[in-house]
Amino acid sequence: MARLPAAVSAGFLLVSACARTVPQPPPAQPPVDVKQRIQDWEDRRSLGGGELVRLATSAPDAAVRVRALRALARIQDVATLDAVVAGLTAQDKAVRDEAAFAAGELALSWEPLPEDARTALTGALVRAEATEADGWVRITMLEALGKLATPGAVEVLTARLSPANGPWSEAAATALGVAARKAGAAAVADVPLEAIRALLKPRERIEVNLAGAYLLATAKRPDSVETLVSCLANPHPDVVALCVKGLGDVGSPRDTLALRMSLGNAAPRVVAEAARALAKLAAKCEAHSPCAPLMTLEDTGHWAKQVAEGKAAQGHALLAVAQQGLPLRGRPVLSRLRSALAEADRAAVSDEAHADLAWLDCRFAAAMDRQQGALEQVLQCGYGRVPEARWLALGLHEVAQFKGTSTGAAFAVPYLNHASPIVRGAALDALSERPVPEAMAPVRALIGGGDAVVAGLAAATAGKLKDAGALPAVEALAARVPTEPDLAEAVAGALVALQGRAAEARLREWLMHPHANVRRVAAESLTSLTGAPVRSNRVELPADTYRPAAAAPGTTLTLRTRKGGITVLLDPDAPLTGGNLVALAKQGYFRGITFHRVVPDFVAQGGDPRGDGEGGPGHSIRCEMTRRRYERGTVGMALSGKDTGGSQFFFTHSPQPHLDGRYTAFGEVVSGMDVVDALLEGTVIDDVLVGIRAP
Incomplete structure (x- = not known):
């Protein structure tokens, strides 16, 4: 194994220890005329006949170079690799930071980088990170290495995990988790478990625990079960949820008791994760012997009563079980949970509670049909309140996942x-x-x-x-x-x-x-x-490509739903994305559209007029990757590829670092996060109102 470059001085380490927790100062702005030219090139996916690269590498004004590098990050053209690499060693730290972000965006290109480009970019980042004197910039470089997920990148990140109380452990652990999500758990198989375990010890900054739990959950290591169980005592719900998730992936039915404790957590997303983990472990039970995960899930009908009382967030645990599914021997459990839903429906306090319970019944019916690979239970689901198209489509999608032997569909x-x-x-x-x-x-x-x-x-x-x-x-x-x-x-x-x-x-x-x-x-x-690698060329978009007016700074979107209101503050760093949604909202586009996809402890997604995840407004917008991280309550654009945004958006229930830089993050929930937690599939958006937040 190659020897890693020595770290920088201990004095700098002390100065940088809190770099990730202190807000980064806003960047200086380039002159308006230059900024507009760069924006136009970015929107058209143009390099301006070489002028954009020239500005990124040699413009006298550092603010111009930063803005040009952001455009290169969003264009994601491997031909600009040299310009990005040059920025990593620029004199101005803001330029170095933006170049590191651009390097991470190149690493995440929807059309993957050629191997020689990945190697060159890894080498440049490794060299730059080893001597970087600014804490913010170094963290951005570590994040870019995680997005590359090459062996050389993983080696550097592994070295930066220790000591656990050091300035880079949090960023390195998160980046390694991202690398595992991108390249597979095998990519981080050689990371010492002891180094990860050290990150989970009680400490003042819970963010270090969160990073360690994220790495542990994504690493999926069979030798980590004991550490995952210990982690369940952490006071932070997102740390617990990650460890529960990891235990569901690598644990065994013997870990049921530990997971049972998490079913009583105060955070519904933790309960949902525990329910999903138990469903996963049920598939590992030995035939003809008691199955503790199934016996535990049998005793969860009280969640249905809570949904009936208007506590829709408790329905996420039920939804998680239905989405995960159970082995055929778990069919009686699914049937009993349906009975609990039916009983709760008789006492439901509102039409919205009735709607949620009816849909959950169809979800469990479809899970039962998936077990046998044919439509049966969904034909009588939903108490007559779910439209036929919805339950039929659900049932057909679920039986498509049938894994047993069959003569066909x-x-x-x-x-x-x-x-x-x-x-x-x-x-x-x-x-x-x-x-x-x-x-x-x-x-x-x-x-x-x-x-x-x-x-x-x-x-x-x-x-x-x-x-x-x-x-x-x-x-x-x-x-x-x-x-x-x-x-x-x-x-x-x-x-x-x-x-x-x-x-x-x-x-x-x-x-x-x-x-x-x-x-x-x-x-x-x-x-x-x-059988030979083929790459496409970058093509400039026509001048008349759809481009809505940018949303004004401080613009908010308030979603009125049957469960309450959710207010989103738009990010001015994504003017095209914000402007597109503002224009749609003013047209009344979202009225009557539902949240068609809810994955507990992950996302709630809406904005599709078809209701099946395949619809949009008839136009697409360019991706505008921002520096906003996917934390709890971040709002992002749903995509099926580069520059395919339209009207579908999602809220994150919990931190999702692997989404950073991959999907445009264009805002944050500033009120109504409890409503986001309560969203279930089929929740209707009555309207979306545009407003301006007072300074």
Whole structure:
């Protein structure tokens, strides 16, 4: 193993020890005219004929260089690697800091960096970090190394874990956790467990515990069970939730008692994580012997009573169990929990409580259907209050995950003609996973249908069916990709499956498409098809590309829901994202839209007019990666690839460092976090109001 560069002086370490907890001063601003030019280049994904790189590397004004580097970070073009690397050793610390952030953004490119670029960037960051004299900048460099997740990066981060009370342990642990999320737990397998354990000891700064727990949860090490159990006594709910999560991944049914204690935690997100962990451990029980996790879950019907009383946040534990699912021997538990929901429904205090309980009943019914791989229980779920399209789509998506032996999903074929596009899409999901020959003809018909989302899903399913007869319809759909870029991913997979190398010419045309995600899809498909690495070129967007007016500083969005209000303060560092949502809100776009996806202790996502996660406003906006971290209550844009933002957004229930720099973080919840905690799938947004927060 190569010898790591020596650390900087101990005197500097003392000065920097609190760098992460002290607010960083706002950066200086470049002149207005230069700032506008850079903004225009950024919006068009243009390098300005080389002028943007020149400004990033040699502009006399450090503020101009910082703003130019932020634009390069958002453009994510490997051709700008040298400019980013040069910034790492600039004289001005603000420039070095922004260059380190840009290096992390290059590492997170949706179209992955070539191996030689990853190696070069790792080397540059390792050298710069070893001699960096500013605490803020050094932390940003460590974060960038975590996003790279290369062996050289992990080596440096491992060295910075110790001592646990040192200035870099928190940043290094978090970065190692990010590396594990990106490259897999094996990437951090050699990190000494003792170094991680030291971070979890009681200390004044709970952030160090949080970083250690995050690393421990993502590392998924079988030898960490004892440490994870000890961690459950930590006073901070997010630390406990992470250790519970880790125990669910690497523990055994013997750890049920420890998890049972967490079921009584005051924070609903911890309870939800414990319920999910027990569901995971139930799958590890030996056949024909008592299963402690299942016996513990049997005694959780009181959560339904709390939902009936209007305490919807307690429903997250039930939702977590239903989403995770139970082995077939856990079917009686699911049935008893449904009975508890039905009993609670009879005493529900409001229409909203009735709606939540009805949906949770369908969630458990669908979990039971997933166990057997066929629709049965969902056909009578929801007490008659859940619309047919919702429970049918849910059931079809769930049975698509069936892991047992089966003759296929022939039961889904009739639903290909359902009136609701979300049901047709769900039926295609089931058939894509378990294809049957009798689906070929109706799937072909859907490829030429009017709903673009369903047409794309049908094309992908035709590829799974190996239906050569569907090729003309797939080719006709492919011709729509230049004007309907959202079709690219599904159509590319179908072309590769049905045409093989004959699809190469069309895919190479897509390498020059203005939409970044189309180019990414084409490059990945061609790499798979040809067996040789293929990359796309950066393409400038047309001058008339959609660009809403920027939201004014201090702009707020207040979501009125049936559970209460949630007020979000927009981040001025993401003017395009904020302006887009403000414009949609003023049009009344969000009225009646639901939160279609809620994952307890992770996110609540809404903003999709279709209600299945596939919808949007008909336009997309560019990503605007900010320096805002995904803490509890951060608001981010949902994406399916680079520059694919539209109207879907999400709230984070807890810190999610692996999302930092990957999804545009454009604001924070300033009131109504209790409402965010109470959101369940199907919660309706009555309206979104635009306001200005008083200074």
